[in-house]
Amino acid sequence: MQTNSNLNKKEICNKSMYELAEMLFPINRSLTGDGIKKSFDFFCEIHEEFKKIIFKTGEKVGDWDIPYEWNISNAYIELQNGERICEFSKCNLSVVGYSIPINKTLSFDELVEHLHYREDLPNAIPYVTSYYKKYWGFCLEYNLFKTLKKDEEYKCVINSTLKPGKLTLIEALIPSKKGLKKDIFFSSYLCHPSMANNELSGPVVLNEIIKYVKQNSSRKYNYRFVLLPETIGSIAYLSRKSKKLIEKVICGFNLTCCGDNNQYTHIQSPNGNNLADLALKAALIGKKNVYSKSFLERGSDERQYCSPQVNLPLCSFSRSKFGEYKEYHTSLDNLNFISQEGLLGSFNVIKNIIDAFEFGIYPMTITLGEPQLGKRGLYKNLSYHVAGQKRACGIRSDIIAYCDGKRSIFEIAILTEVPLNTLIEELKILLNFKLIKLI
Numbered sequence: 001m002q003t004n005s006n007l008n009k010k011e012i013c014n015k016s017m018y019e020l021a022e023m024l025f026p027i028n029r030s031l032t033g034d035g036i037k038k039s040f041d042f043f044c045e046i047h048e049e050f051k052k053i054i055f056k057t058g059e060k061v062g063d064w065d066i067p068y069e070w071n072i073s074n075a076y077i078e079l080q081n082g083e084r085i086c087e088f089s090k091c092n093l094s095v096v097g098y099s100i101p102i103n104k105t106l107s108f109d110e111l112v113e114h115l116h117y118r119e120d121l122p123n124a125i126p127y128v129t130s131y132y133k134k135y136w137g138f139c140l141e142y143n144l145f146k147t148l149k150k151d152e153e154y155k156c157v158i159n160s161t162l163k164p165g166k167l168t169l170i171e172a173l174i175p176s177k178k179g180l181k182k183d184i185f186f187s188s189y190l191c192h193p194s195m196a197n198n199e200l201s202g203p204v205v206l207n208e209i210i211k212y213v214k215q216n217s218s219r220k221y222n223y224r225f226v227l228l229p230e231t232i233g234s235i236a237y238l239s240r241k242s243k244k245l246i247e248k249v250i251c252g253f254n255l256t257c258c259g260d261n262n263q264y265t266h267i268q269s270p271n272g273n274n275l276a277d278l279a280l281k282a283a284l285i286g287k288k289n290v291y292s293k294s295f296l297e298r299g300s301d302e303r304q305y306c307s308p309q310v311n312l313p314l315c316s317f318s319r320s321k322f323g324e325y326k327e328y329h330t331s332l333d334n335l336n337f338i339s340q341e342g343l344l345g346s347f348n349v350i351k352n353i354i355d356a357f358e359f360g361i362y363p364m365t366i367t368l369g370e371p372q373l374g375k376r377g378l379y380k381n382l383s384y385h386v387a388g389q390k391r392a393c394g395i396r397s398d399i400i401a402y403c404d405g406k407r408s409i410f411e412i413a414i415l416t417e418v419p420l421n422t423l424i425e426e427l428k429i430l431l432n433f434k435l436i437k438l439i
Helices: 009-013 017-024 034-046 108-112 201-215 232-248 275-283 340-359 394-401 409-416 420-432
Strands: 051-056 069-078 102-107 153-163 166-174 183-189 222-228 249-255 264-267 290-293 314-318 363-365 436-438
Touching: 009 034, 017 034, 017 201, 017 340, 034 166, 034 201, 051 232, 102 108, 108 153, 166 201, 166 232, 183 201, 183 232, 183 340, 201 222, 201 249, 201 340, 222 232, 232 249, 249 275, 249 340, 264 275, 275 314, 275 340, 275 409, 275 420, 314 340, 340 409, 340 420, 363 420, 394 409, 394 420, 409 420, 420 436
Parallel strands: 183 222, 183 249, 249 314, 264 290
Antiparallel strands: 051 166, 069 153, 102 153, 166 222, 264 314, 363 436
């Protein structure tokens, strides 16, 4: 296995999501290059279903062109006393992503045009990139910047290469065992260097979802997974796969910033009412600190998957939303910002959605009028409160009232305000007593 570990495949598979993030964290990643390839190889070794899709530099994808492949071996700024700062070997955020090679000595005034820092976060190194414009630069803490002397010279070294190469992404299809020809789709991206929430959390949660799906030997749906570099990767992927995705995908999720334990965020599709929107909204019922964001607040690969000529039934899912937590795109988005608890919370949201699909998402009552629950011992079901008031007829009757074979499980959960996992358990009881069927 091409990782920074001597563990075998079985041992890797038994690692927690957080432990996988720890293993991947040190690797420098970008849109292209050795780091992202190594990270893709990590997941390919765990799941043989992953296949590589490769694009060459200069290849046209949509309105974009595949960029040069970028690799970097070392970088630093050397002070006149010999001390080095902004060392790439110590923090891979210290260099602007896709920096061209440089080896020259500059005055402070010349250097400052190539330095990036955050005055509002004086102890954080910001994450900065220049993918499509030739540039070089360094990133550093504002507190360190303030110590630099204006009357000194600074030796700047970036040992990098930019040359024709390849952009890679990986896709896995876990096929249905029941012959259904519709896909449930998951996407995340792996192009960022050492930041934990954005973006190692999405890939490690996606990995856990694959493991869960593969355990189900009677799964009804195909499950399609893709890991790629953000934006250019999803556009490239769509340039090859959009026709098939449009034909087959009935529900999809872009997973990003899934590792903290602060909140849950639903970034809606353009209309906010496709099957993925409904599924995620239903799965978040009963959670604390739930936020729903308009598509106008988009910022990740939902931009591509929901673009007008594609318009997949997809939305994005996060814990703290990208761009809205102070640690975002800085060195403070580290392994201390995420937790196994936060990652597990994200996984369980998606797990409940998968469980709903596998159970059957269109329940329909069998009886003419309301069934007599009392004679079956079903009338006194679990108590449930909304706004502090107990419902007079109970949730079981409410659920039955909406089982018309047209409303999905997700719509019923939203209408009755019943958590999705609770709703599924109730429907299992009704199915067992032959009061509903699934169509």
